[in-house]
Amino acid sequence: MENVIEVRGLTKSFNGKEVLKGIDLSVKRGENVVVLGRSGEGKSVTIQCIAALLTPDSGTVKVLGQDIHSLGEEALKDLRKKMGFLFQQAALYDSMSVRENLSFPLKAVLKIKDPAEIKMRSEEVLEAVGLQDAIDKMPSELSGGQRKRMGLARTLVVNPEIILYDEPTTGLDTITSQEISHLIMDVQKRYKATAIIITHDMHCAKVTADRILIMNDGKYIAEDSYEALENSPDKLINSFFKF
Amino acid sequence: MLSSLTRSTRQFFEDTGSAIFFFRSFSRNIFRSDFYWGEFIRQCYLAGVRSLSIVLLTGFVLGFVLTLQSLPTLKQFGAESFVPDMVAISVIREIGPVITSLICAGKIASGIGAELGSMKVTEQVAAMEVSGANPIQYLAVTRILACTFMVPLLVLFSDIMSFLGGFAGINVAGEMTAVMYFNKSFANLVFSDFVPAFIKTIAFGFSIGFIGCYKGFNASRGTESVGIAANSAVVAACVSIIIIDALAVQITSLFIYN
Ligand SMILES: Nc1ncnc2c1ncn2[C@@H]1O[C@H](COP(=O)(O)OP(=O)(O)OP(=O)(O)O)[C@@H](O)[C@H]1O
Ligand SMILES: [Mg+2]
Numbered sequence: 001m002e003n004v005i006e007v008r009g010l011t012k013s014f015n016g017k018e019v020l021k022g023i024d025l026s027v028k029r030g031e032n033v034v035v036l037g038r039s040g041e042g043k044s045v046t047i048q049c050i051a052a053l054l055t056p057d058s059g060t061v062k063v064l065g066q067d068i069h070s071l072g073e074e075a076l077k078d079l080r081k082k083m084g085f086l087f088q089q090a091a092l093y094d095s096m097s098v099r100e101n102l103s104f105p106l107k108a109v110l111k112i113k114d115p116a117e118i119k120m121r122s123e124e125v126l127e128a129v130g131l132q133d134a135i136d137k138m139p140s141e142l143s144g145g146q147r148k149r150m151g152l153a154r155t156l157v158v159n160p161e162i163i164l165y166d167e168p169t170t171g172l173d174t175i176t177s178q179e180i181s182h183l184i185m186d187v188q189k190r191y192k193a194t195a196i197i198i199t200h201d202m203h204c205a206k207v208t209a210d211r212i213l214i215m216n217d218g219k220y221i222a223e224d225s226y227e228a229l230e231n232s233p234d235k236l237i238n239s240f241f242k243f
Numbered sequence: 244m245l246s247s248l249t250r251s252t253r254q255f256f257e258d259t260g261s262a263i264f265f266f267r268s269f270s271r272n273i274f275r276s277d278f279y280w281g282e283f284i285r286q287c288y289l290a291g292v293r294s295l296s297i298v299l300l301t302g303f304v305l306g307f308v309l310t311l312q313s314l315p316t317l318k319q320f321g322a323e324s325f326v327p328d329m330v331a332i333s334v335i336r337e338i339g340p341v342i343t344s345l346i347c348a349g350k351i352a353s354g355i356g357a358e359l360g361s362m363k364v365t366e367q368v369a370a371m372e373v374s375g376a377n378p379i380q381y382l383a384v385t386r387i388l389a390c391t392f393m394v395p396l397l398v399l400f401s402d403i404m405s406f407l408g409g410f411a412g413i414n415v416a417g418e419m420t421a422v423m424y425f426n427k428s429f430a431n432l433v434f435s436d437f438v439p440a441f442i443k444t445i446a447f448g449f450s451i452g453f454i455g456c457y458k459g460f461n462a463s464r465g466t467e468s469v470g471i472a473a474n475s476a477v478v479a480a481c482v483s484i485i486i487i488d489a490l491a492v493q494i495t496s497l498f499i500y501n
Contacts, residue, residue, distance in 0.1 A: 053369050080373055094367070109374055
């Protein structure tokens with residue numbers, strides 16, 4: 001199967017401090033890869049480099065076979081239409097209502113004109129994240145967990161082929177977390193979506209992962225299935241699975 | 244001492260460079276078929292609403308005070324009938340555009356700087372970018388053009404209010420009919436008083452919008468940078484208005500008034 005995302009030798013420093021020290025990563029079509037790692041390891045920085053929100057110091061990132069950091073403006077835009085990005089802090093447009101947050105990418109990016117279709121798609125994703133009652137609220141009126149789910153809805157509303165989830169279940173109660181984990185699986189099955197999922201939630205990792213990567217000191221130190229890593233003799237790796 | 248001088252010089256050139264870069268991406272995004280008309284109109288409305296009342300008030304006071312202040316002096320020379328004329332010329336050529344634009348810099352540039360700065364800090368700009376929408380086109384182009392369009396309009400309103408203020412001032416001191424005042428005000432106004440002033444206000448409006456957006460988009464991380472963005476937007480916009488005005492006076496006096 002083809003590699004949808006291919007990262008080679010990625011490094012990135014901030015103010016002289018090397019955060020990423022040579023990341024290699026390939027993700028196949030339809031695969032869910034979970035990334036575990038301690039706080040501040042550079043997990044968010046990695047996916048921001050993959051989405052070309054940050055420019056790496058060295059290394060290459062290929063998405064759908066294209067080197068994302070050397071694309072022109074229009075080509076980059078076209079490629080990004082196929083990608084979804086869930087921000088760790090949701091990043092909702094706070095001057096727009098929930099409804100407008102969802103219709104903005106449909107109108108401005110996918111150029112959908114038909115209001116009935118926009119309405120249908122918005123309501124569909126809101127229902128999937130359990131926020132159908134909040135459609136006319138402003139982001140400032142939502143709770144932390146609702147914001148997170150709203151961010152997820154906005155990411156999914158455009159049906160992206162590739163989704164980068166930055167901690168999709170952090171700050172949610174157990175039941176909602178489980179629902180979100182299953183939603184991620186649903187999206188994978190229904191749309192054949194490819195995903196990188198950063199999480200600290202081991203239940204989410206267990207449910208969603210086809211493969212798990214563990215990040216330590218700016219590199220991936222282990223890569224395997226949940227079961228294999230859970231029974232790893234390595235103490236550091238093992239410690240992620242004791243909870 | 245020397246090192247801080249070289250540092251600030253370097254900072255200046257870096258700033259200029261990134262402002263030029265920002266201008267380039269702005270100008271690339273103006274002439275596109277998918278212009279966001281709705282957002283442009285909303286920004287025009289916001290810019291107008293944010294500053295209309297204070298602009299009207301200042302305009303009125305300006306005309307009023309200018310009239311009352313110049314009356315006694317001109318009276319000494321028996322020239323008090325020139326007051327409306329003098330007030331009209333100075334308001335339309337110079338004081339109206341500059342004062343109104345400085346107020347707009349305080350209200351609009353700071354508003355834009357804070358709004359876009361907080362969008363930058365909370366990753367909303369990144370979210371827009373990564374979704375494939377164009378934040379420069381949606382956020383910056385609409386706001387910059389809205390300012391370019393609205394500031395001249397606000398200056399026009401302010402000029403009208405100054406005119407009324409002047410009329411009120413004259414009538415506080417003595418008495419003059421509205422028709423008389425009107426005739427005297429416009430007696431010596433010519434077309435070449437309006438045109439350079441009007442062009443100047445367009446440039447003021449553009450620089451208010453541009454600097455607000457530039458500072459907002461270049462806010463760094465953390466909430467305190469929102470305040471810094473708003474604050475430095477006001478300062479830079481005021482400075483640029485004064486510089487543009489000085490240049491404009493030079494240019495107009497070269498071509499028109501001699
Ligand atoms: N834009 C930036 N400018 C400067 N430093 C940054 C920037 N982004 C991230 N960093 C630094 O890079 C390091 C890694 O950050 P990152 O957000 O990737 O961590 P993380 O692995 O996602 O942690 P968490 O699990 O807490 O979200 C941190 O030390 C952070 O301070
Ligand atoms: Mg993170």
